[in-house]
Amino acid sequence: MRPPFELATMRYATTMTTTMTAPAMPMATSGSAFAGAGVTSVVNRTTRSRTASRRNGDDGMAALYSAPTLSKKNRMVVMQQECAAGVRELFDQAARDYDRVESLMAFGSGPRYRRDALVRAGLASGMRVLDVAIGTGLVAREALRVVGPGGAVVGIDVSAGMLGRAAASLPVRLVQARSEQLAFDRTTFDFVSLGYALRHLDQPAAFAEMLRVLRPGGIACVLEISAPTTSILRRALGLYIGRVGPLAARLIGSKKATRDLWRYFWYTIEHAVPPATVLENLSAAGFHGVRRRVTYGVFSEYTAVKPGVPAGA
Numbered sequence: 001m002r003p004p005f006e007l008a009t010m011r012y013a014t015t016m017t018t019t020m021t022a023p024a025m026p027m028a029t030s031g032s033a034f035a036g037a038g039v040t041s042v043v044n045r046t047t048r049s050r051t052a053s054r055r056n057g058d059d060g061m062a063a064l065y066s067a068p069t070l071s072k073k074n075r076m077v078v079m080q081q082e083c084a085a086g087v088r089e090l091f092d093q094a095a096r097d098y099d100r101v102e103s104l105m106a107f108g109s110g111p112r113y114r115r116d117a118l119v120r121a122g123l124a125s126g127m128r129v130l131d132v133a134i135g136t137g138l139v140a141r142e143a144l145r146v147v148g149p150g151g152a153v154v155g156i157d158v159s160a161g162m163l164g165r166a167a168a169s170l171p172v173r174l175v176q177a178r179s180e181q182l183a184f185d186r187t188t189f190d191f192v193s194l195g196y197a198l199r200h201l202d203q204p205a206a207f208a209e210m211l212r213v214l215r216p217g218g219i220a221c222v223l224e225i226s227a228p229t230t231s232i233l234r235r236a237l238g239l240y241i242g243r244v245g246p247l248a249a250r251l252i253g254s255k256k257a258t259r260d261l262w263r264y265f266w267y268t269i270e271h272a273v274p275p276a277t278v279l280e281n282l283s284a285a286g287f288h289g290v291r292r293r294v295t296y297g298v299f300s301e302y303t304a305v306k307p308g309v310p311a312g313a
Contacts, residue, residue, distance in 0.1 A: 036244035050213060062138030087200065090264065091135075091259035092161030098136050101249045105240075112131050113299070114223065115142035118193065119220035120293070121303045126150040127190040130213060132206070133157055139223065143193060144170065155188075156182065166202055180205035181282045187215040195223045197270035203278065207285035216308025220287060222278070226300045233297060234270075242266035 060125045072260065103111060103269050118139070123129070125148045131140040134155030143153050152188045157163050163174050177183045179194070179201050192210045194201075203256070225241075245262030275292055281291045287304035294300050 021060075031221070052123065056181070070207055077214040088158050091159040092254060094134060094261040095159065095161035095165045095250065097252065098162070098261075099257045100187070100252055101245065101262070102138065102165075104248050104252065105245055110138065113141055113143060114195065115137050117223055117301050118143055118146055118221060120301065121191075121193075122219045123147065123193075123221070124193050128188070129153045129191045129193060130182070130184065130189045130210075130212065131155045131172075132175070132182070132192060132194040133200070134166055134172075135159070135162045135194055135195070135197070137170045139193050139195035140166065140170055140172055143191075144172070154184075156159045180209060183215050186211045186212055187218075188213050189218060190215060191219050192220065193223070195219045196225060198222055198224045198278065199272045203273070203281045204285060207282055207287070211286050211306055214306040215310060216306055217307045220282070220302075220304045220306070221304040222282075223300055223302075224278075224300045224302070225265075225269055226275055226294070227272065228297045230297070237298060238266055238270065240271065278302055 023188040028151065029050060037199075050295075106113075120231075123143060123146045125146065127147050128151060129140075129143045129147060131137075131153060132142050134157045137155065140153050140155050147153065154168075155166060155170075155172050155173065157162075157166075157176045158176065158178055160176060163176055166172070167174055177182055179197070192214055194206070194210070207220075228237055242263055242265075245265070246259035249258040249262060249271045273295075278300075279290050279292060282302065282304045286307065288307050290302070292300055292302050
């Protein structure tokens with residue numbers, strides 16, 4: 001049966017695996033989503049552990065969190081290496097309960113914040129929007145409210161589970177594809193959004209694609225959670241996302257995958273490249289007017305503009 005969303009063409013579907021590769025020596029890189037160390041020597045061993053644990057009835061993620069031979073940073077890189085299989089599978093399995101847990105964790109404030117952030121970035125009525133890594137549609141839902149009937153929203157994601165949830169509630173076109181290889185022509189969109197998925201992507205490749213599909217003068221808006229710079233706030237956020245998040249998922253009866261996903265979120269936040277690097281990557285991709293707005297030291301809004309004059313301006 002055909003899923004309620006489009007599969008990208010073979011050109012894109014055949015490349016739906018991670019393009020990130022760990023460096024040979026421990027180092028932080030601007031091209032990677034994480035500032036972690038290379039651990040290629042343990043990837044195969046951890047993959048075997050993950051496969052064995054799946055045969056024993058768990059979802060396989062426990063091996064990534066508990067492998068005694070890996071440091072916290074190295075566990076992050078192993079997750080990155082297994083993105084195409086393990087992480088996408090985790091998002092698929094957690095899709096059903098994701099919105100309920102998110103709403104509980106944000107005390108219902110998420111929709112208003114996301115809508116205001118999009119408007120601050122320049123989203124307006126009648127625009128054509130691409131929501132990259134749409135997930136269950138939390139950002140796209142607010143984009144629809146802003147652009148109105150004269151606009152249009154398209155969403156892409158690698159997770160079939162997340163796309164299925166979005167398709168059930170949003171009147172938007174959905175495409176299953178990687179954020180680093182967008183299955184759209186040049187200058188197709190007025191506005192491209194990326195909500196809370198920057199930590200999972202190859203930034204230079206994703207930003208280059210966002211620039212390509214934007215029209216001249218088009219706007220890119222990236223919403224993300226950033227690790228606080230102060231140790232007290234950092235520990236507090238880690239406790240809330242990494243510990244309270246899984247507990248909230250358990251209380252509402254979510255699957256184990258949902259609890260694992262919230263733990264994974266904190267690892268990706270804690271080890272993400274710093275905001276200054278994100279700004280550098282946007283500029284290096286060719287964007288102008290790159291800036292960051294931060295709220296409570298945690299919620300980052302990156303905005304950037306594609307150079308050029310819009311047609312008909």
